[in-house]
Amino acid sequence: MxxxxxxxxxxxxxxxxxxxxxxxxxxxxxxxxxxxxxxxxxxxxxxxxxxxxxxxxxxxxxxxxxxxxxxxxxxxxxxxxxxxxxxxxxxxxxxxxxxxxxxxxxxxxxxxxxxxxxxxxxxxxxxxxxxxxxxxxxxxxxxASAELQRLQQEQEQQQRMRWHALHSSALRQYLDARQSIPELLEGVVSQIERQQPGWLCSIVLLDDEQRMRPLAAPSLPQAYSDILQGMAIGPSVGSCGAAAWHGQRVIAENLQQHPNWQPYREIAARFELGSCWSEPIIDSKGKVHGTFAVYQHQPATPTPQAITMLEECARLLAVIMENSEIRRSLDSRTSWYQAVLQNSADAFSIIDMEGRFLEVSDCLCQMLGYSQEELLTMHLWQVVPNSSPELICQRLASTLEGGETFDSVNLHRDGHLLEIEVCARRLLLDGKPVVLGSARDIGERKALERQLLEQACTDMLTGIANRRHFLQQLEQAVCQHGGAMSLWMLDLDHFKQVNDHYGHDCGDHMLAHFASLLCQQLPAGALAGRLGGEEFAVLLPDVPLAAAQQYAENLQQLLRQHPLHYQQQSVALTVSIGATSLRAGEDSRALLTRADLALYQAKHAGRDCCVSLP
Structure with missing residues (x-):
């Protein structure tokens, strides 16, 4: 033991x-x-x-x-x-x-x-x-909780970024018009399945008689798609037939138990299908074009993230389906581009090589705060901050025919800045070179990235550096710093008794209160971090050990004068401090070990004191 x-x-x-x-x-x-x-x-x-x-x-x-x-x-x-x-x-x-x-x-x-x-x-x-x-x-x-949460947040962020890339790629391929719709959708489904292992995706369209016509299902057996071919939709026809009939999502977590699948249980068992989640493809006019469905071999319940993916995929397919119908009805390619611009969820524009807006979508007008009439009298440099006509014209002339994607900033009519993702490609329109661009507001994504970066470096309870960030900064400081440097290791005295007597909520308030007083006392350039529980550390660059000792004693005096006031009670707060300074040629691990030893001596000396080890 x-x-x-x-x-x-x-x-x-x-x-x-x-x-x-x-x-x-x-x-x-x-x-x-x-x-x-x-x-x-x-x-x-x-x-x-x-x-x-x-x-x-x-x-x-x-x-x-x-x-x-x-x-x-x-x-x-x-x-x-x-x-x-x-x-x-x-x-x-x-x-x-x-x-x-x-x-x-x-x-x-x-x-x-x-x-x-x-x-x-x-x-x-x-x-x-x-x-x-x-x-x-x-x-x-x-x-472990904090690390697991951070890993999950990173995975969710990566998933969102992969989806944005897939969405942009599908629209670019659709605008390119070199692939047929079945080929394009087959590729979209294959990309989704690569991002979501275990998903067996299917796109089913409806014909004029409201019968199902499987269009793209690369991972489902062909024999299963053949069974769906020509099947009429209905209020209780499996998942896809019912979703198309009602115009609402149908989640069948277990195909052997869901009532809609009662007539088709033998079929599901034969093809080893355990669940089916189906989302109707509904365009902006309310027309149901078909369904996007996800099968799995085992019974499964969709997560909130999976539901979002279903909705986003169906929305993307609705844009493509709706614009495909418009495309077939238009007489010229110029008119077709206009229809795509006005029916897309993204902000589209066509710009000539002098930077003038030739066509703009309603979505772009809403994003920038201008009317369509106003934008069609403007130039690109008027909505791109810190630019000039020369720079804009050079950038347009260098746009690739094969297309490119990059992050940029636009200026809203009211003066605030928009972080956007731009997909641009140069092409010929009526025999003249133009740039076709789509813009998407990524401000929320960028803010989330900045938030994740801050969370990765900050202790959520106290607002100071977390263990990982503090140790990284300490390692960097030891490698690069050439002058005096001191380090504290701090431990709140009798913290367990506070938790036991007043509760963990009081303990959390005490940690935050201590961190606030600590930051008030530290000199400029110092870095405070929480290593875990009630244990803290402070890095003091350019501060010799004698001065660090004085700062520590001042901090302890400040703590005695400012106890924690919690629920009309005054809770005393003291801290034990171990201080040391960097020796020539030693690494951060040796510095930490000596500071920890000094803290150990301070605690055994009666607590509420500072022990310095040169």
Whole structure:
């Protein structure tokens, strides 16, 4: 049985420099190594259609990547707020990869900043797990929550960016008109399936008699598409037939149980289809052109992100379908371009080589705040800040015939700036060179990217640098700094007693209160960071150790004068500080170790003091 007093320090040493997925892997491997005969996992619990645990990370390869979660220890942990220790954990919790039963189970809930469940950190052991290990591991579970949330946010952002790229690519190919509609849609479906492994996508159009005509379904068996061919839609005809009939989304999570599929269960079983989510393709005039559907081999419930993808795909297809009908009815290519411009969800324009707007879509007018008549009297440089006629004409002349995509900034009529993504290509219109451009407002995406970057560097509770960013800045400072440099390690005194007596909400207020006073006391150029729990660190460039000691004593005096006022109570706040300075030729790890030793001496000297080690 591991020594609880060393357990936390060993975990800290192993994970100090790891971030993201590396941190999660390192944490699990270290947990399993420190607790003999054990396996550690991080699982996400989801209903599909019953509660199932998906193993995201593990300290050793598992034969199964999922296991039933209903009634398991992991479900108990995910529903609670605190870590949980169970002796003789239920055997249904997870299949035993080593062929023996587990003695103990320890679990920690993983939650995002809003308190929503991200999953469970679990440790299964054949030896007894000391209760003290729960408390020792809890700060690392909190860090795991933050890393897991950040990874999920990055994945969602990447997914949105991939979808924007797919949307722009499909519209460019459609405008290019070199591919037939079936070829274009077959390519769109294939790209979606590459982005969403496990999805089997299908585009079904309706003929004049309201019968289904499969148009693009590259991953579904041809025999299945042949069955759909010519089938009439109806209020209870599977997913696609019902979605087209009602003009509303139909989600069949389990084809063997959904009432719409009762007559077709044998067909679904024959082709190993477990679920089908269908979204109607409805244009701006309300016409239903068909459906976009996602099949999976297993029963599955769509996530909110999947629902958004369904809606976006159907909207893109509606634009293409509607404009295809318009295109067929137009007499000239010039008129066709005009129809595409006015019916597209993107902001389109046609600009001559002198920078004049020749055609503009309603969407572009709305984006820039001008009427169509006003824009058609203007030049491009009037809506592009910090530009000139010469620069704009040079840029237009260099536009590629094959098309290009880039980020830019436009000026709204009221003076505010718009961050946009531009897709432009040079072509001939009525024998004259022009530039066809589409613009999309990406301000929300850019703001999200900036927010994610800030979140990646900032501790959400205190507003100061988080552990990862502080250690990166410390490493960089040690490598580049040539003068005096001091470092503090700080630990709030008796913080556990505050949590136990006043509650964790008071503890959170105390951490934020302390960080605020700390930042007020620090000199210019100093960097404060929260390393985890009640442990902080401060980097003091160009500050010798004697001055750092004085700043520390001033901070401690400030804390004594400003206790935390919480719910009409005054809660005393003191801190132990270990201070040291950088020695010639040493690295950041040695500097941290010595500052930590100084902090250890300060705590054993009675707390509420600062110990300096040169």
């Amino acid at each position: 591991p020594d609880p007093s060393r357990f936390s320090s060993d975990l800290l040493l192993a994970t100090a420099s790891a971030v993201g997925g590396d941190f999660l892997h390192t944490l699990l491997n270290t947990l399993a190594a420190l607790q003999p005969d054990s396996v550690a996992i991080i699982s996400h619990l989801a209903y599909q259609p019953r509660l199932t645990a998906h193993v995201l990370y593990s300290s050793q390869p598992l034969a199964r990547c999922t296991f039933p979660a209903t009634g398991s220890s992991c479900q108990q942990v995910s529903q609670g707020e605190q870590a949980l220790l169970l002796g003789q954990a239920p055997s249904g919790g997870i299949s035993d990869p080593l062929g023996q039963g587990w003695q103990d189970y320890a679990g920690w809930p993983l939650r995002d900043a809003q308190g929503n469940s991200l999953g469970v950190l679990a440790l299964y052991s054949r030896q007894r797990i000391a209760p003290a290990l729960l408390l020792a591991t809890t700060p690392f579970a909190l860090r």
